[in-house]
Amino acid sequence: MAKITIGIADMKASDDSADILTTYCLGSCIGLSLYDPVAKVGGILHYMLPSDSINPLKGERKPYMFGSTGIPRLFKACYQLGAEKKRLIVKVAGGGQVMNEGGMFNIGKRNYAFLRKILWKNNVMIDAESIGGSNNRTMYLRLSDGQVMVKLSREEMVLL
Amino acid sequence: MKHMDEILASIHQIPPFPQVVVKAMEIISNPQYIVSDLVEVIRLDQSITANILKLCNSAYFGLPRKVSSLKEAVVYLGTIQLRQVLLASGAKDIYDRPEKGYSYFVGELWQHAIACALMSQVLARHLRLPLDENSIYTAALLHDVGKVVLSTYVSQEFAEIEMIVKEEKLSFHDAERRVLGFDHAEIGGRLAELWKFPDSIVAAIRFHHEPEKSPKTFRLLSELIALSDGLVLMVGYGTSVDGLSYHVPHLLVDKLKLKKNDIEALMMEFQEEMDKAQEMIDVKDVL
Numbered sequence: 403m404a405k406i407t408i409g410i411a412d413m414k415a416s417d418d419s420a421d422i423l424t425t426y427c428l429g430s431c432i433g434l435s436l437y438d439p440v441a442k443v444g445g446i447l448h449y450m451l452p453s454d455s456i457n458p459l460k461g462e463r464k465p466y467m468f469g470s471t472g473i474p475r476l477f478k479a480c481y482q483l484g485a486e487k488k489r490l491i492v493k494v495a496g497g498g499q500v501m502n503e504g505g506m507f508n509i510g511k512r513n514y515a516f517l518r519k520i521l522w523k524n525n526v527m528i529d530a531e532s533i534g535g536s537n538n539r540t541m542y543l544r545l546s547d548g549q550v551m552v553k554l555s556r557e558e559m560v561l562l
Numbered sequence: 563m564k565h566m567d568e569i570l571a572s573i574h575q576i577p578p579f580p581q582v583v584v585k586a587m588e589i590i591s592n593p594q595y596i597v598s599d600l601v602e603v604i605r606l607d608q609s610i611t612a613n614i615l616k617l618c619n620s621a622y623f624g625l626p627r628k629v630s631s632l633k634e635a636v637v638y639l640g641t642i643q644l645r646q647v648l649l650a651s652g653a654k655d656i657y658d659r660p661e662k663g664y665s666y667f668v669g670e671l672w673q674h675a676i677a678c679a680l681m682s683q684v685l686a687r688h689l690r691l692p693l694d695e696n697s698i699y700t701a702a703l704l705h706d707v708g709k710v711v712l713s714t715y716v717s718q719e720f721a722e723i724e725m726i727v728k729e730e731k732l733s734f735h736d737a738e739r740r741v742l743g744f745d746h747a748e749i750g751g752r753l754a755e756l757w758k759f760p761d762s763i764v765a766a767i768r769f770h771h772e773p774e775k776s777p778k779t780f781r782l783l784s785e786l787i788a789l790s791d792g793l794v795l796m797v798g799y800g801t802s803v804d805g806l807s808y809h810v811p812h813l814l815v816d817k818l819k820l821k822k823n824d825i826e827a828l829m830m831e832f833q834e835e836m837d838k839a840q841e842m843i844d845v846k847d848v849l
Contacts, residue, residue, distance in 0.1 A: 411833055427798030451826050500806045501733055507810055536806040555805035
């Protein structure tokens with residue numbers, strides 16, 4: 403069994419059913435997990451900001467920093483390993499918020515809204531999610547069976 | 563309820579700020595310092611020496627070749643980076659305690675401290691803040707040092723603090739104050755005082771959740787550390803028990819009329835710096 407860690411602004415996909423993918427430190431970032439139960443292929447993207455429109459050059463250099471450049475790449479990475487779009491199980495964690503009122507620091511919300519929009523445009527449904535609140539999260543994807551677990555700060559691990 | 567003075571009185575169990583670092587900083591504060599004097603001092607502490615060599619060889623400092631002796635490291639790094647390495651190394655000694663308390667894993671508080679130091683540098687540079695680079699780095703690295711004290715002394719009260727945060731939606735430091743009578747910023751400030759750090763650093767630590775209360779002379783530094791701390795928490799560096807349960811002070815954001823896009827661009831810059839620093843902070847070992 404290999405434990406594969408996905409850092410902040412990072413993405414990894416695998417077709418080794420012995421692997422467990424893990425991403426820590428999901429604050430306002432989004433952890434997006436895809437899994438194809440037939441091909442036993444899956445991947446996680448951990449992106450920080452919604453769109454690279456603020457700096458397209460950086461989007462090219464650090465594509466996993468942004469939803470706009472990271473999300474399509476995660477799907478493609480899974481397809482390349484044999485996953486099929488219609489079988490993909492999509493789970494999401496993160497999008498946490500600090501306690502401020504008003505919108506200045508609501509990057510978590512914007513990250514999540516961006517994800518909803520891009521998935522909706524591409525006819526992809528979210529199967530399960532753990533979103534928002536002033537929580538940090540850790541997300542695990544077990545490739546043998548596609549089980550996704552989420553650990554919230556201050557709480558027990560839950561099955562997503 | 564434990565009183566802060568009681569805790570501070572028994573603070574001998576908290577590691578002192580490494581004296582080797584303090585002495586070395588004194589030496590390099592003289593622009594004409596003699597390298598061998600400095601090496602003599604640092605050599606007394608093996609773990610600091612090892613830290614310096616390791617940090618010095620990390621991608622973050624980007625030296626042209628691998629450095630294997632302390633003297634070489636000192637010569638290569640130059641004063642500004644040397645100061646940063648010394649402080650980072652001293653802070654590592656303080657933060658990497660086995661007590662759980664705030665952290666889920668050892669190294670987490672240090673990771674957060676380094677992230678905050680990088681973020682505050684990015685902010686200061688981009689926003690052209692008239693602040694001294696040393697003070698920024700020191701204050702940012704040490705801002706959460708009070709958590710080390712609390713992790714050691716009030717571990718039993720944690721459950722209560724966490725419950726209040728969850729049920730009453732109080733910010734973490736307000737909940738600390740309710741349960742303990744003080745918060746981690748306050749005790750951190752007192753500790754920095756005991757360690758004889760300058761008033762600006764003490765104020766920045768003390769007021770990093772309420773910079774509006776900082777004495778006027780030190781307010782900008784306090785505001786910078788407060789904002790850096792908040793942004794770094796948002797990105798996810800500092801996945802401690804307190805999570806995102808804070809109000810991020812936005813005095814600086816208001817003052818400089820920053821927009822959402824500015825904040826995002828700054829976070830982006832920061833993450834690039836952090837990517838470079840990953841090797842330095844050994845995040846993989848930590849996780």
